[in-house]
Amino acid sequence: MPTSSKTLRRMIKILLAVVLGVVLFLGADRPAYAELPYTTYSSDTNDVWIRTPNAFVPKAVWGGLNHPEDLFMTSKDELYVADAGNNRIVQLDLEGRIVRTIPESTDQDPKAKLRKPEGVFVTEEGVIYVADTGSRRVAVFDREGKFAKELLAPSSELLPKTFVYAPLKVVVDQRGYIYLVTKGGYQGLLQLAPDGTFAGFYGANKVPTSWLDSLKRKFFTEEQLKEELSRLPGAVTNVTLDAKKFMFTVNKDLKSGQLKRLNFGGVDLLMNHNFAPWVKPLERFSFQDVHVDSHGVMSVVETAEGKIYQYDKYGQLLFLFGATSVGSEQRLGMFKRMTSIVADSNGTLYIADGELNRIQVMKRTHFGELVHQASYLDNQGKYEEARGLWEEIHRLNGMYDRAYLGIAKAMFKAGENEQAMAYFEQAKDKEGYSESYWQVRMNFLLQYFGTAMTVLTIVLIGFILGQKIIRSRKKPGLTDDQSEASAVNLPQRNSRLAFWARMLAEPWKQMLAMLRHPMNGMYDITASTQVRWRFALFFVVLGFVVIIAGKALVSMLFAAQRFETLNLTTEAMKYFLPWISWIVANYLTGSVMRGEGSFGKVFVVNSYALAPYILFILPIQWLSNALTLQEGIFYTAAHYLIIIWVFILIFVGTQNVHNYNLKEAIGMMSVSVVTFLCLWVFGFILIGLVYQATDFVTGFGQEVWLRVR
Known part of the structure; x- marks a missing residue:
């Protein structure tokens, strides 16, 4: 018995050791992050x-460094460091070991001494350019690390008197021209010829202007304009070259164009791209350095x-x-x-x-390498080669949108258009979705167009023949006396149903009559005693329902946002608040300008003016699914036509309800618009005051509570 017990314990230990070894082996190449x-x-x-x-x-x-301010990596993977605190340039290998220092500690040349260097650049030939900031010069060393020359401040009448020559960063192009980031940097990069003479400024940013600035130029005095003109553009704070010798600049305090890829003419090839769209308007955001x-x-x-x-x-x-x-x-x-x-x-x-x-x-990491490889192949147009990488990325992270986009591009190139549409939709890529849909639609038309036209022709002929047969067999109808007698004999229940049917149909009949003849229709609505508040309110609410339903039906190509991200409260406020504000502004203006319309009538005519939107927006939103982006002009034009139609009906309704002539109606509408804007300005001010008062009371209460407690 003891022997068997020892054997059992030994077997358990061996089993545990094996399990532990397997776990350690499987997890050896999976570091815990x-x-x-x-x-x-x-x-x-x-x-x-x-x-x-x-x-x-x-x-x-x-x-082992003291305030390292700049790094430079050569094509041979040689790392140079501007070690400003130690007044030197250090060359390191990729294990962090020092290869050499520049200048060498034994170098006795006084011009080789550096003072707080903040930039370093090494040419393909191994020549080392140092932005020797403390000495206000560019020091040049040969490939052996020996001092070769220095580039001091250039003299030129074109340089501003306030310009300070204090190089911070330096790069050299293939022609030997030197580009310097200097303190301030508002003029752009300082460009020097190979001999160190001034060649101009390069890549300067512009002061952003707006329509408000144009108005200021017209109405401000000279002193005020001088203060305005003292605004400076975003400064260039860093610079680098890529493998193709394009120059990249880092720009400070810009809303877009924080990074720029400049050609020889100084034109930004990235088209003033916004690299930080998540930054709010009043926030400041700037990069420090870039490597390409x-x-x-x-x-x-x-x-x-x-x-x-x-x-x-x-x-x-x-x-x-x-x-x-x-x-x-x-x-x-x-x-x-x-x-x-x-x-x-x-x-x-x-x-x-x-x-x-x-x-x-x-x-x-493995994931980072996959994304880099797939992105590179994608940018080269090798979508099919990148497909396997994107599928692996999608397996690792199903929320990574770029994987959907990469797979969609590969499918589109392979002719798998319907599947590509689904992936483009997941990636929210409208252009790709539009191109895939165009191919699907074209293939469908090529396959079924002949059959569809044949069926349509047969149906049309059958409809015409059917109409003729029905007319030839139509029996004479009842006389008026017979119709009245039949109506009298209807049961009481049917009479009530007919009454309610007429009541419900009447507002819709008036709406359709208004669309056919706006002037007469609006006059009838204004003069009618049967038009009730509940129908007008129903049309307003129906307009909101139509808006929400339209956002669900519209094609993703023309959707402002995804339907599932809609906030109903926000959408309701965006719809009802302007509507109520307009009704109030219109009524108040009419009351002051001797209009005859009551608040109820003003509400009713403006509600009925929504008829084009209520009746036609849903079909347009639904039909948008048959269009591509290139055909979006038809969708946009239809929207504008409906909006113009609604405004015309509002104008006609206002003219009728207040009993104005054309000139009076135009003046009244203009004043109503101003009143509407004033109401919104007053509302914003009131909300701001309430917020500040609430914040003050809350803060005061918290302070009192903390002191009492």
Whole structure:
């Protein structure tokens, strides 16, 4: 018995060891990322955040630096660091080991000494350009690290008197022209010829103007205009070159064009793209640095929130990750003051932190690599090759919209148009959906057009013949006396039903009569005593129901937003508040201008004026499903026609209800519009005052409560 017990215990231990070994083996290549201090996100086509698997995870941290302000990665994966606090440029290998320092500690040339360098650039030939900020110059070293020359402040009459030559960042194009980011940077990049002479400014931003600025130019005094003209454009704060030698600039405090890809003429090839559409109008948002890899992927750092953004070559967000370090908290993946970012040929990121005095290395995960490869193939037009990658990405994260889009493009190219439509709809890509639908519709017409026309012709001929047969066999109807006698003999119950049927049908008859003859129809509605409030109110509510139903029926190509995201309360306020405001404004204006219409009549005629919208908007929304984006002009034109029709009926109704002539009606409508706007302005002011009063009372109450407690 003891022997068997020992054997059993030994077998259990062996089994546990085997299970533990299997678990450790299977999990060996799956590092736990749950402890990371950040979450990775992307965004869909509506700029809604989507959580994704981690695209980058921390790999290493390199210290031994003092305020690293700039990084540069050569095509040979040689990393250069502008170590400003130590007054040197450091070359590192990809393990963080120092290869050399520039200048060497043994270099006795006084011109080789650097003072707080904040920028570094290395040419293909190995020549090193340093933005020696503290010395206000550009220092040039040869490939051996020996001082070659310096570029001091250029002299030119074209330079503004207030210009300060303090280079912060430097790049050199293939012609040998030098481009400098200087302090301020409002004039753009300072461009120097290879010999250091002034060649102009490049890539400057413009001061945004609006219609309000145009009015100010007309009515402001010279002193006021000088104050307005003192506004400065967004400054260029950083610059880099991509593999194709296109220049990318980082621009401060712009609502769009935060990154620009400039050609030789200084034109932004990214078309002033907004890289941060989620930023609210009054918020400030600026990037710090950008790196562009050989596939066009832009990696950007934003210091305030400690975030790293990655975009594809067209400016579409791939990933967002990173976190800011608060207080003394220091964890991998957290930053305090990111100053620069570069990537090596394997996609590994190197981020300099000027306050923590270190470089963090972040390696790309399997998911991040899949997205990068698929995006690159997509941008090259190799949709079929990218399809397998997108399907794997979709398997890993079903909410990643770009996967739907990539699969849809591959299906469309393969001729799978109906399936492509479904995926384009999931990706919310209207252009792709429209092109796929056009192909589906064309194939359907080519296949069934002949049959459909034959059936239609037969039906039309049958209808005409049927009408002739019915007319030939039609019996004479009853005389008027017989009809009246029949009506008298109807049971009492049928008479009541007929009465209610006439009551319910009468408003609709008046509405149809108004559409056929607006002037006469509106006059009859105004003069009629049978038109009641409940019918008018019913039409107003029906108008709202039609709006909501139309949003459900309309094609995704013309939908302003997805139906499932609608907020009924918001939609009701957007519909009923302007409507009630207009009724009040119209009635008040009519009362002041001696109009004869009562509030009830004003309400009724404006309610009946909604008839075109109530009757025709749903068919138009439904028929939009048969149109492509290129045919959207018909949908838009139909909408505008209905709106114009409604406004005409409102005008005619106002003229009739207040008994105005044409001139008086035009004046009254103009004043009503002004009254309507005044009501809304007053409403906004009142809401603001109530909010401030509530906030004050709440804050005061909380303060009193804290003191009493």
